[in-house]
Amino acid sequence: MKSLVDNRNIHTIKRDFIGIAIFLVVIWGVFALDRFLPLEKYGLVPRDFGGLIGIIAMPFLHGDFAHLMGNTVPLAVTLFLLAGSRADSGAIVILITLLGGLGLWLFGRTALHIGASGLVFGLIAFHIFAGIFEKRISSILITIIIGVSYAGVLFKGVIPGQQGVSWDGHLFGAIAGTLVALITAKLLKDTPSTNSADYHS
Numbered sequence: 001m002k003s004l005v006d007n008r009n010i011h012t013i014k015r016d017f018i019g020i021a022i023f024l025v026v027i028w029g030v031f032a033l034d035r036f037l038p039l040e041k042y043g044l045v046p047r048d049f050g051g052l053i054g055i056i057a058m059p060f061l062h063g064d065f066a067h068l069m070g071n072t073v074p075l076a077v078t079l080f081l082l083a084g085s086r087a088d089s090g091a092i093v094i095l096i097t098l099l100g101g102l103g104l105w106l107f108g109r110t111a112l113h114i115g116a117s118g119l120v121f122g123l124i125a126f127h128i129f130a131g132i133f134e135k136r137i138s139s140i141l142i143t144i145i146i147g148v149s150y151a152g153v154l155f156k157g158v159i160p161g162q163q164g165v166s167w168d169g170h171l172f173g174a175i176a177g178t179l180v181a182l183i184t185a186k187l188l189k190d191t192p193s194t195n196s197a198d199y200h201s
Helices: 013-034 049-060 065-080 089-107 117-134 137-157 167-190
Strands: none
Touching: 013 049, 013 065, 013 089, 049 089, 049 117, 065 117, 065 137, 089 117, 089 167, 117 137, 117 167, 137 167
């Protein structure tokens, strides 16, 4: 878990750009393939062992173009805001995906869940609570930006009973993001910085 934060892991938007771009291109590529292949069947199905693959596959699967676009922009924004920190962006994304997906698989509604919105909600929650837990100026500024931009979306997205919306996927993604923010803040507090310019988004 210590590898989640590392003084040698300083990175910037410029350095992270390629990784984020590849991630988004893969999501769009899977969407294109899904027009010809039945890839949506690999979505997450709660308490179905065959649906466990959906924990990993779900963020890459989208029902239509509007669904894809609705996730692409906030995903790009929240991923770029991870840049410039001592926290490992990839590890944060993986942890949120795994924890949120596992929570949804264990406790979610019986349905086929697809889409990157669970990860998006996890990243939104991560940014909001990272500022609260870390109490750093840069983190608080990010919290304010994300809060103003997405707090309403976060609240609305976890309201139960929305037809055609994986509100429980959003909820468990947000819970996962909050937990990862708490873990990251504790590790950053326990890990001495070797560079006074280091900060966490």
